[in-house]
Amino acid sequence: MAFAEYPVQSLMYITNRPELVFTEGKGSWLTDHNGKRYLDFVQGWAVNCLGHSNQGMIDALVAQSQKLFNPSPAFYNEPMLKLAKQLTDASCFDKVFFANSGAEANEGAIKLARKWGRKHKHGAFEIITMDHSFHGRTLATMSASGKAGWDTIFAPQVPGFPKAGLNDLASVEKLITDKTVAIMLEPVQGEGGVIPASREFMQGLRKLADQHKLLLIVDEVQTGCGRCGTMFAYQLSGVEPDIMTLGKGIGGGVPLAALMCKAEVASFEAGDQGGTYNGNPVMTAVGSAVISQLTAPGFLPSVVEKGAYLREQLLALSSEFGLGGERGEGLLRALVLNKDIGPQLVEEARDMQPEGLLLNSPRPNLLRFMPALNVTIGEIDQMIGMLRTLLKKLA
Numbered sequence: 001m002a003f004a005e006y007p008v009q010s011l012m013y014i015t016n017r018p019e020l021v022f023t024e025g026k027g028s029w030l031t032d033h034n035g036k037r038y039l040d041f042v043q044g045w046a047v048n049c050l051g052h053s054n055q056g057m058i059d060a061l062v063a064q065s066q067k068l069f070n071p072s073p074a075f076y077n078e079p080m081l082k083l084a085k086q087l088t089d090a091s092c093f094d095k096v097f098f099a100n101s102g103a104e105a106n107e108g109a110i111k112l113a114r115k116w117g118r119k120h121k122h123g124a125f126e127i128i129t130m131d132h133s134f135h136g137r138t139l140a141t142m143s144a145s146g147k148a149g150w151d152t153i154f155a156p157q158v159p160g161f162p163k164a165g166l167n168d169l170a171s172v173e174k175l176i177t178d179k180t181v182a183i184m185l186e187p188v189q190g191e192g193g194v195i196p197a198s199r200e201f202m203q204g205l206r207k208l209a210d211q212h213k214l215l216l217i218v219d220e221v222q223t224g225c226g227r228c229g230t231m232f233a234y235q236l237s238g239v240e241p242d243i244m245t246l247g248k249g250i251g252g253g254v255p256l257a258a259l260m261c262k263a264e265v266a267s268f269e270a271g272d273q274g275g276t277y278n279g280n281p282v283m284t285a286v287g288s289a290v291i292s293q294l295t296a297p298g299f300l301p302s303v304v305e306k307g308a309y310l311r312e313q314l315l316a317l318s319s320e321f322g323l324g325g326e327r328g329e330g331l332l333r334a335l336v337l338n339k340d341i342g343p344q345l346v347e348e349a350r351d352m353q354p355e356g357l358l359l360n361s362p363r364p365n366l367l368r369f370m371p372a373l374n375v376t377i378g379e380i381d382q383m384i385g386m387l388r389t390l391l392k393k394l395a
């Protein structure tokens with residue numbers, strides 16, 4: 001079908017999209033309406049952790065949809081219970097609430113912290129968050145985010161989110177008052193430009209939280225579920241948070257998210273939290289198939305290996321073209337360009353012939369790489385080759 005025949009005018013405008021309609025995907029490859037193939041290093045923004053149309057996920061989806069779609073969130077179902085156990089087994093947390101998006105999981109984390117503050121800290125409700133952080137697009141999670149301009153677009157904001165600097169412990173300490181209930185951060189800032197919180201910072205936050213009786217909340221919507229080479233990124237720093245949120249990778253491409261916490265923090269009472277689709281069996285069955293594959297022997301070590309390989313290749317490109325180096329953890333990496341050519345590279349990569357390359361530029365001087373966690377070394381080489389061709393052209 002020609003692009004002009006698609007009813008694109010019926011969609012509400014939210015962003016500029018290229019004139020492409022994607023019709024199929026398999027592994028690291030996407031196909032558009034013209035039959036052109038693209039090597040996908042975006043994967044739905046770090047969502048499709050097992051690539052497109054993973055067989056284990058398909059099998060789980062088909063099997064569950066033949067059994068039961070939706071009994072009601074007020075009843076137990078088998079996939080919801082199985083996935084909850086997998087997640088508590090794989091982490092330091094004891095309790096799970098399922099949601100549909102990262103923002104909704106974070107909204108739940110904010111509510112849980114405020115509830116805990118009401119019960120255990122004389123109504124303390126302020127949550128210290130970080131400059132340049134990203135926590136979602138609901139009003140509260142936009143207010144929690146430290147993204148430039150987000151304080152005014154839909155003003156007034158939800159109050160109670162003072163901002164500190166990432167990796168600046170003193171800036172956090174300065175904001176602590178008797179109203180503070182929690183500190184919330186991404187272990188690696190994703191949208192902010194792939195900026196890892198240092199091990200010392202994470203350990204310092206844990207100490208501050210213990211000293212002042214605060215909750216430490218990690219937003220692992222982007223960093224969790226194997227993305228950083230460990231099951232969860234908090235494990236890289238040797239601290240145990242009190243609350244964690246998951247999204248993106250947990251569903252491998254279907255809408256699924258989770259709010260997790262330690263037993264002593266689980267303070268919701270009947271009616272405080274809910275949602276029509278929480279623990280939906282079709283989605284949690286897919287999530288369960290994802291987690292089974294991530295926790296299979298050898299899987300996470302292979303993510304570490306491929307992350308290290310991608311890092312080497314990016315460093316080689318960086319020195320070849322005089323760029324600003326690279327950073328990240330596991331298979332969440334960024335190449336620093338030193339010039340604001342990110343958006344141009346993204347477009348030219350996509351338009352390459354005969355095959356395109358999908359890349360992302362969260363900041364104009366940066367490319368972010370978030371391939372499927374089962375990407376092959378050959379696909380990494382192919383991506384680097386295509387990127388080299390583009391950088392040569394621009395040089």
Ligand SMILES: *Cc1c(COP(=O)(O)O)cnc(C)c1O
Pocket residue numbers: 100101102103104106134135136137186190191219220221222223247248
């Ligand atoms: C993507 C993202 C979110 C928001 O998730 P949605 O599913 O889009 O609501 C929240 N936090 C982080 C760190 C993210 O990367």
